[in-house]
Amino acid sequence: MFKYDKKLPYPINIKKKDLKMAKYIITQFGGANGELGAALRYFSQKFSMPTEEGKNLLNSIATEEFGHNEMICTMVHQLMKGATLEEIEEAGLSSMYTEHGKGIYPTDSNGVPFSVTVFNSVGDPIADLVEDMAAEQKARVTYEHLIDLACDEDVIQPLLFLRQREIVHFERFKELYEKYKKMGY
Amino acid sequence: MLFEFETNIYERPKNDILDLDDGFTKGNMFADIYDEYKDYKPKMIKAQNEREALLFNIYKLDFAINDLNLYLALNPDDKSVYQLFTKYCLMYRKCVEEYEKKYQVLELTDDTFGKYTWGSNPWPWEGEYV
Numbered sequence: 537m538f539k540y541d542k543k544l545p546y547p548i549n550i551k552k553k554d555l556k557m558a559k560y561i562i563t564q565f566g567g568a569n570g571e572l573g574a575a576l577r578y579f580s581q582k583f584s585m586p587t588e589e590g591k592n593l594l595n596s597i598a599t600e601e602f603g604h605n606e607m608i609c610t611m612v613h614q615l616m617k618g619a620t621l622e623e624i625e626e627a628g629l630s631s632m633y634t635e636h637g638k639g640i641y642p643t644d645s646n647g648v649p650f651s652v653t654v655f656n657s658v659g660d661p662i663a664d665l666v667e668d669m670a671a672e673q674k675a676r677v678t679y680e681h682l683i684d685l686a687c688d689e690d691v692i693q694p695l696l697f698l699r700q701r702e703i704v705h706f707e708r709f710k711e712l713y714e715k716y717k718k719m720g721y
Numbered sequence: 722m723l724f725e726f727e728t729n730i731y732e733r734p735k736n737d738i739l740d741l742d743d744g745f746t747k748g749n750m751f752a753d754i755y756d757e758y759k760d761y762k763p764k765m766i767k768a769q770n771e772r773e774a775l776l777f778n779i780y781k782l783d784f785a786i787n788d789l790n791l792y793l794a795l796n797p798d799d800k801s802v803y804q805l806f807t808k809y810c811l812m813y814r815k816c817v818e819e820y821e822k823k824y825q826v827l828e829l830t831d832d833t834f835g836k837y838t839w840g841s842n843p844w845p846w847e848g849e850y851v
Binding site for chain 1 (some may be wrong): 745747748749751754755756758761763764766776777779780783784787788790791792794795797825826827828829839844845846848849
């Protein structure tokens with residue numbers, strides 16, 4: 537089961553409205569390389585991990601990713617706070633506004649809704665772990681693109697934190713993959 | 722045998738663990754895994770008041786516990802890392818207890834101070850006392 541802690545993994549307090557940045561960052565919630573896909577991917581795959589190490593690692597990282605989803609949504613929510621219709625139009629968010637108002641909804645930065653087809657779970661630890669390693673690298677690159685586009689420290693700092701988490705997860709998945717290879721999976 | 726080497730000196734040190742502040746700032750407790758992006762320097766978070774200071778200590782401890790856990794998942798027999806993990810877990814419980822008594826309940830099962838407060842603002846996404 538899951539229990540909610542009334543805190544984020546890393547503090548987010550964005551004071552400057554930036555609708556364009558909100559439009560870009562939302563992809564780390566609902567995009568192909570985003571945190572929702574990551575959380576669901578590891579959550580689904582944990583059921584077929586063959587050893588204690590694998591069950592623990594996939595479960596722990598899945599749980600962490602759910603917290604990252606809350607960080608991403610928090611950033612988008614704060615970046616859009618107090619936005620006027622005029623500002624929404626200017627940022628090219630009118631069609632997003634039509635569908636979702638100022639609500640948080642998992643899409644990529646083009647407004648394409650989240651799809652579970654961005655990940656798979658095939659019941660084979662080697663195949664799943666190779667997907668996980670690739671996913672962490674793609675998420676890292678997406679964070680780098682976002683950091684390149686950002687100019688507010690309140691936005692850049694949490695993005696740097698999340699980018700580093702992708703690197704740590706990649707390393708851990710790789711270690712598990714190598715262990716399983718040695719064990720003959 | 723005359724000489725016996727227990728460790729391979731060419732192996733990267735696995736247990737080069739950062740302190741709570743540095744680890745949290747970088748998003749990573751293990752020095753050898755840290756990878757800087759371009760010339761971006763992650764900045765240490767600064768507390769604006771006593772409440773934030775205590776809350777940020779909880780953040781740092783929670784982060785360290787989580788990151789050490791990912792390592793321990795694959796290296797459950799590493800006694801020194803487990804010892805550090807235990808220390809941080811105990812510190813975490815103490816800090817949470819103090820924060821909840823003074824400011825706001827962080828876990829539902831701790832909402833036992835004589836009045837139901839779990840629903841009280843601010844919620845974590847509201848930016849105040851994140």
